Amino acid sequence: MIVHLRADRALFRFSGPDAHKLVNDVVTGHVPHQDEESAAAWALLSPQGKILAEGLSIWREDALWLDTHMSVADDFFKRMRMYRLRAKAEIEDLRESHRVGFSAKAVPGAARNRLGPVELGHHVIAPLSDTTDWSSDERPYNAARIEAGILHQGNDFPANDTFAHDIGLDILEGIDFVKGCYVGQEVVSRMKHRGTARRRPVLVTGIDAPSGSPILAGGREAGTTGQVLDGKAVAIVRLDRVTDPADVTIAEKPVSLALPSWATYQFGETVAEE
Known part of the structure; x- marks a missing residue:
């Protein structure tokens, strides 16, 4: 199975007894629990509802692993540490030690990348030492997502410029309309119920x-x-x-x-x- 390196992704690990609550209370999407195998889409919004960071989250090794585009990684890390406050959670920046990859077919340890009705291969995370045989060709992943109509921050739009509805997160299950409040939730809810997208x-x-x-x-x-x-x-x-x-x-x-x-x-x- 060929794994294609996604070199523009930064990876962060959230662990500790309050890690799930911390992430769930801040981002738009459903946050996986330990018995879930699929990756889930999420976005971190400004209070005005604009996307500051977005990516996928998975549960592995008693922790949540979130990736986002390198261009917003520093800001994402800073904001999540601010939101942590007194929560019993650790946030690790894994940009130097781990990599994110894509595989069209299942590989051991990979998460199924399912965005609502869209199947987009498998989401792979691994220590740097385990990625020596990965392909550096990102074209297969970008060709697959473009064919499916999936937009990515950094590749397709900048930070703090785009609403979650603009990239279809409401249809692609990147917004949890059932859970409680999160940053920017009021704007997202208003756009849904008033039909202003x-x-x-x-x-x-x-x-x-x-x-x-x-x-x-x-x-x-x-x-x-x-x-x-x-x-x-x-x-x-x-x-x-x-x-x-x-x-x-x-x-x-x-x-x-x-x-x-x-x-x-x-x-x-x-x-x-x-």
Whole structure:
């Protein structure tokens, strides 16, 4: 089984009697318990509801292991230590000692990467010494997630710029609407119950332009592309501005738009104002 290194991921370990409560009270998603094998999506939000960090969490070796993009790792570590207060929990920065990987097929110790209706291979964590035979080619993972319509911070959007609904976390089970309060929960709940999510993930193909290029629909900017790989990307797009998916261009060249297979939204949708 080939494991592909995800070199842009930073890994943190939360242990101790209050570790689960600490993480559960701060992030958006369901936090795994010790009898759960699958990885779970999460996001750390600002009080205004913008994503500061996001990634996957798994339970292994009596601890929670969370990964996030390297670009926000220092801020994530700082904030989680602040939220810890007097909790009986230890937070270890494993950037120097461990690595995160992806495997299309199951490997020993890996967690199934299931984001709601999306199956995205297996999530692997290992000590640095056990990764010498891992492939350094990240293309298979990014090709798989782009094909599935999955957006990642750092690759596709910056920190403190995007709402959880914008990347579909409400559909991909990255938001637990049943548990109690967490940072930014009021904004997430309001967007759900008022139906005010107007920006959503969209698949874009036929791109001949760099990542971050504006998408024009009917001559109006509707969004920007995320990471471009083989002419494909996932973009966060204003649905109300795409009334004709055939009339969309990037860098003055026509491109094709399509909705992810898991989408519960449609082009041309208008939503209530905040």
